[in-house]
Amino acid sequence: MNDRSGTVRRLRDTARPHVRRARSLWRKTTAGWTRFRRSPRTRRGAMAAAIVLLGTGAAAAGLALVGGTSADIGPFDTTVALAPDVDGETVVNIPPLGDIVFDSHDGPIALNLSLDSIDPVEAQTIMNTPDGFTVAAQNLASDVTDAVIRVVVEALAIVTLCGLLVGALAFRNMRRALLTGVTSLAVTAALVGFAAGTLRTESISQPRYEGLLTYAPSVVGSAENIAENYEEYVGDLQQIVTNISGFYTLAMDMPQVGIQDNSIRVLHVSDLHLNPNAWHLMETVVGQFDIDAVADTGDLNDWGSEQEAEIFSQGVAQIDAPYVFVKGNHDSATTVAALSAYDNVVILDGEVREIAGLRIGGVADPTFTPDKGSLPSSDYVARMLTESGERLAGAIEEAGGADLAMVHEPPMAEPLAGVVPLVLAGHMHERSVEDLGDGTTLMVEGSTGAAGLRHFTSSSTMKMEMDVLYFDPVTKALTAYDSISVGAGDETDVTLDRTVIPTDEQVEGDELQGGAESTAPQQD
Structure with missing residues (x-):
């Protein structure tokens, strides 16, 4: 016990001078800092630094x-x-x-x-x-x-x-x-x-x-x-x-009548046919025109192969808007499955969905004809197309109406006359607008992919085409549309043509369905 107490005293005696020196050093340091902090030169320097800092910040804010x-x-x-x-x-x-x-x-x-x-x-x-x-x-x-x-x-x-x-x-x-x-x-x-x-x-x-x-x-x-x-x-x-x-x-001199700041804007594209530039162009237009949804009326691929579907469909991920798709005659079940893997894609086939505030109906092309050398008879194809259009018409009536419908081939739109005010289609690689009667308009899009590889074998000049459709946010009627054409290949021209729908020609979906309440599921 005495040995332990003696050891403690020796350690304390040994440490005491070190503690004194440490305390002395601390007092000198704090005293020096206090003198430095209180010196006029230090205060002037700190004030100058504060003025420079605030002045620089004010310049950036200004x-x-x-x-x-x-x-x-x-x-x-x-x-x-x-x-x-x-x-x-x-x-x-x-x-x-x-x-x-x-x-x-x-x-x-x-x-x-x-x-x-x-x-x-x-x-x-x-x-x-x-x-x-x-x-x-x-x-x-x-x-x-x-x-x-x-x-x-x-x-x-x-x-x-x-x-x-x-x-x-x-x-x-x-x-x-x-x-x-x-x-x-x-x-x-x-x-x-x-x-x-x-x-x-x-x-x-x-x-x-x-x-x-x-x-x-x-x-x-x-x-x-x-x-x-x-x-x-x-x-x-x-x-x-x-x-x-x-x-x-x-x-800038395009007419602004029929377009509001809160108009619902839908980008209609079709027939990309494996052209990767189409994705880049769509991404640009979606951002530039504040697009609310993209409506693709089919023919994403050429042959519908698994390789085409997996690789080319990746481009849809860069489109910052709901991407509504109906199958074309060059698209296979593999194409549809590959697109379905992306969160922003909505596949329509005989149903009506509410997307971006619009009730949109769509149906897949019933044919798969990537090889033009082995087509079924024209009568058989015509019957299949008509039956698909009738199936969509029934789905729209059952859902209580729709604001627009999507098909791939124009003949599929004929049974939709009087059922929906607007039908979007593609397939023809040539833009056109047709009155189907009974308050229904058919808008056929050109090829957004400039016909893909066909562009290089065609004797005629192809352009990448798409349309921005403007819908009234209340009535959901089409009020105007911008037709955009972009030169493909060696061409570098861009044209925009705005068409405004006269008020007395604007048709609402509820007018054709007698004001029935919609039962279409909603898409966020």
Whole structure:
């Protein structure tokens, strides 16, 4: 016991000087930190850091708040804005077609230019006046410069104001608030100066396209070796003014009657025939036009093989909308099974489902004829098609009506006259609209896949075709539709044609079914 007590005393005596030194070191350290913290130099440094931090944050917030300035650039009414962006690009937005992006300078500020509308009178004057394009191109460069200067001045004013407000709220001191505002101004001016210092005029010859413009690089035209001399620069600007004027007039001057912000939008596609570009185009249109559902009227494949089905159907996963499908004569049970594995796919075969607020009925093509050399008799095929249409008509009547129906071959639509206001079909690889009578319209889609491999063996030019259908959210009647055609192969043209349905010609599904209550199951 005594030995243990002696050991404890020896350890305590040994540790005591170390503890004293540690306490002394701690007191010196804390005293030094206290002196450092309380010194005027430290306080000034901390205050300066706070001002810089808040000023920089206010500059970023101010840039984000800048709504842009309206500017007339050539025949275009535009909105020009600055925005924080790591890449520091110039983005020309042409709604609803997409963007043209130029790698014009380094970040962290981007220049966004949105074409809001076009003055048709001025555009026509440019086209009809001798040397009109030369003068317009010369003025275009000046207009862009003036617009950029104006938006920069506005941005500097707004970020300065943001800095003043943030400084006043944070410090409640006029001098420090002014310093915060000046910091915001200086940071923004430095960023703008950096962007101007890294300007790459040659970037106009290397545009990147997004949206539907991906399929129409001819919008900007051939702009190689731009900025080598002024004449070439003016010539390329002429091409830009010419092509964008025509293309933008087409997109923005379409009638808006019959289309509401909350219209139900359905993308009608058909006959993809293994063309992978069709998936990319559909994905673009679904995002660009805010599509609520896609209606595919069949012929996804060519031969209906397991390899085709498993590989090609994978593209449906990139479509961000319900994908409603009816089997075509080139699709097999394997095709249908492969599509059914995806959560966004709805297969219709003699039933009615409520999708995106619309009651949609559909039936599969009863034939499977991938080999044109071994077709059944035409009378037998006609009878099968008619019976399938009758089966769908019965299903629609039993469900209490539908807003539209989907079939693959047009003859299947004949029994649906007077049963449903709108029938979508495909198969013909040629777009058409037909009045079936009794308040029913048949819309036949062209080939969204440009007929697939047939495109390369056909003597006629094929296009990738699809339609955006607009439905009234209350009556569910078709009010308008946009017909989109995209050049396939070596072609790069895109056309949009809007058709508005007169109010007195719009037919509701309930009108044909006597207002019966629908029993169609709903699809989220």
